Amino acid sequence: MFDFLIHGFDVALTPLNLGLAFMGALLGTLFGALPGIGPINGIAILMPLAYTLGLPAESALILLAGVYTGAEYGGRMSSILLNVPGDAGAVMTTLDGHPLAKKGLAGPALGLSAVSSFVGATVAILGLTLFAPLLAEVAVLFGPAEFFGLMVFAFASMSVMMGNDPVKTGIGAVLGVLVAMIGVDSGTGVMRYTLDMPELYDGVDFVVMIIGLFAISEILLMLEHAHSKKAEDEMPPVGRVMVHMKEIMYCKWAMLRSSIIGFIVGVLPGTGASVASAVAYTTEKRLSDKDNTFGTGDMRGLAAPEAGNNAAAVGSFVPMLTLGIPGSGTTAVLLGALMLYNITPGPMMFTERPEVAGGLIASLYIGNIVLLLLNLPLAGLFAKVLTIPRWALVPGIAILAFVGVFQLHSSLTAIYMMLVIGVLGFALRKLGFSLAPIILGYVLGGLMEDNLRRALSISGGDLGILLQSGISIGLWFAAGLLLIAPLIMTKLRPSKALTHT
Amino acid sequence: MKLNPVFLRWSAPLVMSAALVSGNAAAQSGATECIAPAKPGGGYDLTCRLAANGLQDTKLIDRPMMVSYMPGGIGAVAYNHVNGVRRDDPSLIVAASTGAAVNLALGKFGKYDAGEVRWLGALGADYGAVVVRADAPWQNLDELMKDLKKGPSEIVFGAGGTVGSQDWMKAALIAKATDISPRDLRYVAFEGGGESLAALLGGHIKVYTGDLSELRSHLDGGKIRVLAALSEERVGGPYAEIPTAIEQGYNVEWPIWRGYYMGPDVSDEAYNAWVELFKELSEKEKFGELREARGLFPMARFGEDFDAYVKQQVVQFKQLAKEVGLTQ
Numbered sequence: 001m002f003d004f005l006i007h008g009f010d011v012a013l014t015p016l017n018l019g020l021a022f023m024g025a026l027l028g029t030l031f032g033a034l035p036g037i038g039p040i041n042g043i044a045i046l047m048p049l050a051y052t053l054g055l056p057a058e059s060a061l062i063l064l065a066g067v068y069t070g071a072e073y074g075g076r077m078s079s080i081l082l083n084v085p086g087d088a089g090a091v092m093t094t095l096d097g098h099p100l101a102k103k104g105l106a107g108p109a110l111g112l113s114a115v116s117s118f119v120g121a122t123v124a125i126l127g128l129t130l131f132a133p134l135l136a137e138v139a140v141l142f143g144p145a146e147f148f149g150l151m152v153f154a155f156a157s158m159s160v161m162m163g164n165d166p167v168k169t170g171i172g173a174v175l176g177v178l179v180a181m182i183g184v185d186s187g188t189g190v191m192r193y194t195l196d197m198p199e200l201y202d203g204v205d206f207v208v209m210i211i212g213l214f215a216i217s218e219i220l221l222m223l224e225h226a227h228s229k230k231a232e233d234e235m236p237p238v239g240r241v242m243v244h245m246k247e248i249m250y251c252k253w254a255m256l257r258s259s260i261i262g263f264i265v266g267v268l269p270g271t272g273a274s275v276a277s278a279v280a281y282t283t284e285k286r287l288s289d290k291d292n293t294f295g296t297g298d299m300r301g302l303a304a305p306e307a308g309n310n311a312a313a314v315g316s317f318v319p320m321l322t323l324g325i326p327g328s329g330t331t332a333v334l335l336g337a338l339m340l341y342n343i344t345p346g347p348m349m350f351t352e353r354p355e356v357a358g359g360l361i362a363s364l365y366i367g368n369i370v371l372l373l374l375n376l377p378l379a380g381l382f383a384k385v386l387t388i389p390r391w392a393l394v395p396g397i398a399i400l401a402f403v404g405v406f407q408l409h410s411s412l413t414a415i416y417m418m419l420v421i422g423v424l425g426f427a428l429r430k431l432g433f434s435l436a437p438i439i440l441g442y443v444l445g446g447l448m449e450d451n452l453r454r455a456l457s458i459s460g461g462d463l464g465i466l467l468q469s470g471i472s473i474g475l476w477f478a479a480g481l482l483l484i485a486p487l488i489m490t491k492l493r494p495s496k497a498l499t500h501t
Numbered sequence: 502m503k504l505n506p507v508f509l510r511w512s513a514p515l516v517m518s519a520a521l522v523s524g525n526a527a528a529q530s531g532a533t534e535c536i537a538p539a540k541p542g543g544g545y546d547l548t549c550r551l552a553a554n555g556l557q558d559t560k561l562i563d564r565p566m567m568v569s570y571m572p573g574g575i576g577a578v579a580y581n582h583v584n585g586v587r588r589d590d591p592s593l594i595v596a597a598s599t600g601a602a603v604n605l606a607l608g609k610f611g612k613y614d615a616g617e618v619r620w621l622g623a624l625g626a627d628y629g630a631v632v633v634r635a636d637a638p639w640q641n642l643d644e645l646m647k648d649l650k651k652g653p654s655e656i657v658f659g660a661g662g663t664v665g666s667q668d669w670m671k672a673a674l675i676a677k678a679t680d681i682s683p684r685d686l687r688y689v690a691f692e693g694g695g696e697s698l699a700a701l702l703g704g705h706i707k708v709y710t711g712d713l714s715e716l717r718s719h720l721d722g723g724k725i726r727v728l729a730a731l732s733e734e735r736v737g738g739p740y741a742e743i744p745t746a747i748e749q750g751y752n753v754e755w756p757i758w759r760g761y762y763m764g765p766d767v768s769d770e771a772y773n774a775w776v777e778l779f780k781e782l783s784e785k786e787k788f789g790e791l792r793e794a795r796g797l798f799p800m801a802r803f804g805e806d807f808d809a810y811v812k813q814q815v816v817q818f819k820q821l822a823k824e825v826g827l828t829q
Contacts, residue, residue, distance in 0.1 A: 048550060048568075140794075143705030144689070184575075187690050189663035198574035198581055198611055205572075269699045292588075323702065323716040326695040333542035340794050345718055387521075408540075411571070411578065454689045457656050458705060491535030 008358020028070020038087035039071035057341035059357035089273025089309035096301030110379035111243030120307030123259035124314035136322035144454035149475035151448035156479035157282040176441025199413040216422020241380030251303035262308035266315020273309035280308025540578030548596035591771035615815040618807040623760030625797030628729035658691040659706035671710035693824030714796030731755035776804040
């Protein structure tokens, strides 16, 4: 039954392919770490190169898959060190990752997140190997109505992040949803809030949004601190470099739970690492944050989204390999790469081109080990970023942000948008808003609206469709439970710290 | 103006060869650029790469063609950029497709119209297709059309673009072929072909109006049935058994060409040189392989011929948009 995998390891362990897996992992980490260049761009840049070099199909795919999984590793670095997510899946990583770095635990945080990424990816690869065809069947059962249910569930689980200020969290999420409304309406093609600027037809790009909101506002905060000599101005201590085994074991359940959540979300077509890490984080916070330490540098709050986004990245291979349907933008590009090699993904691929299917899966196993080996010892080196003095660091981040956004659109308009969003982000942070709900509102809100409208155009306006399937009902029930459970818990244990509800 | 007949007879080849020599030299010596008016990885990227890889692999250019990306407004940003900033750049081509013609017709490219650029040529095409799940009750297009006529709102269509996009146009034309107003059609817009196909396999939509090339991997999978190809005649190869809509008695055709345009003030000399370059490219065997690897079917329209074709298409789309009430 697993002949294709044994064959795959034969393919993946040839020196050329091992080298390519290593190179892909390294480049991917780099692409993920640089704000603005995510896995999609990385693959799109390397794909023509692989083709021009005349690499055989399985080697090209091994290289590109390495870049993809590597980018999910790399995205966490700037999240932890600078509070600037390197890519979409790393937004939630800032929440506990950056506070850890501030406490002087940057090295252990990088190490722990590398281990979490490894666990997430490994669990997902196992899932991919064992259940891929079965899961693919289930994934297509998710139609617009079920996706809407999933988004309701995701929003409900966000309520856990409300912390001490539910109103600000709510306002933040609504702001995010509002930004998501900009652009050509995906149903009818009507322009919304585009001010007759063609640059706004496609809406506000994700990269512009996260770089503006996180990087630019961070730069402004640093500048402010540089001028007013405060205590926080002091450089965070770098402290020890390696993560302790005890810390890893402390997070083991967080990692495992989040891996499974991430994998499932990743398998669903249309949702990716960003939704997966959000659901993983909020679920973990609800389950294990007994002392309200999440958001202040809790190791589990770092392990959860990192395991989640890596598991999702691997999970999105399931619909691509088994159905020929890309589950994310990145797998869509990978699918294009396969087509160039005259390979048609789908159920036939495992029998017709076992060296490609097996080679890819085997290379995911190998790539992940390479990534772990690469990232653990380097954690200490990367943590040194924090010792860079502000006068060098701030312009450095600014250059990366500007170049990243400019290369994306080759237009100044995107830069202006980034700056406007950045100034707004700075103002919101000064007012005590947290940025994560804004990003979540932005990501989930768009998906939620699209799927609600799709569901209603399928049913001809009948709301009944939203509760027609067992999956939808289950999701709505779970969402309701998430909202009600804390209320009941407070009643039962009035002494706990949930008094703000 | 009266011209010497002898001069007239000789002028055309003279000008042509002069243009060829000088233009070819221009095209070969300088760095060339293709703008893909989208993010990397999409259809426009593929269109640029087809020209770039083709020209390089057949050694028609010495220096690799640069591919740059200018996403925004489904091509509108690049269109405005070329019209505003690089009106006479002889080394710049921009990728375009039927989708761009649709957007021009709908006035989504801002103040500029289809006549504002020099349409250069198309190097390949894809064709629309009508797809249902393998267990759907319809064995051919006629059965689907009859059911559609009985209850237009009973059958849910879906595809990867908004109402008014080229994906929607396919569904609208099918409705029109049975005298149903496209406005009565139940149409669901997804984000790209992949999502639409997933929705079809999951039974959330009943009919998917997609493109032939993206279906290749699914033809032998036994999960879908392609009821009709929206091409003039059968395209052959793995698609040989798919009947066209026309041969089933419905006059619906939807070629999705993949081509290029240049700035409005590019000299005739440079324009003609590019036309000749593309003509030469399209005849190379190696290029045929590259095109096929990208899932594109042969299409060769260049120069004035292509320019007229696009402009006429835009007029036709404008008419259609008016008929279905998309524009006033």
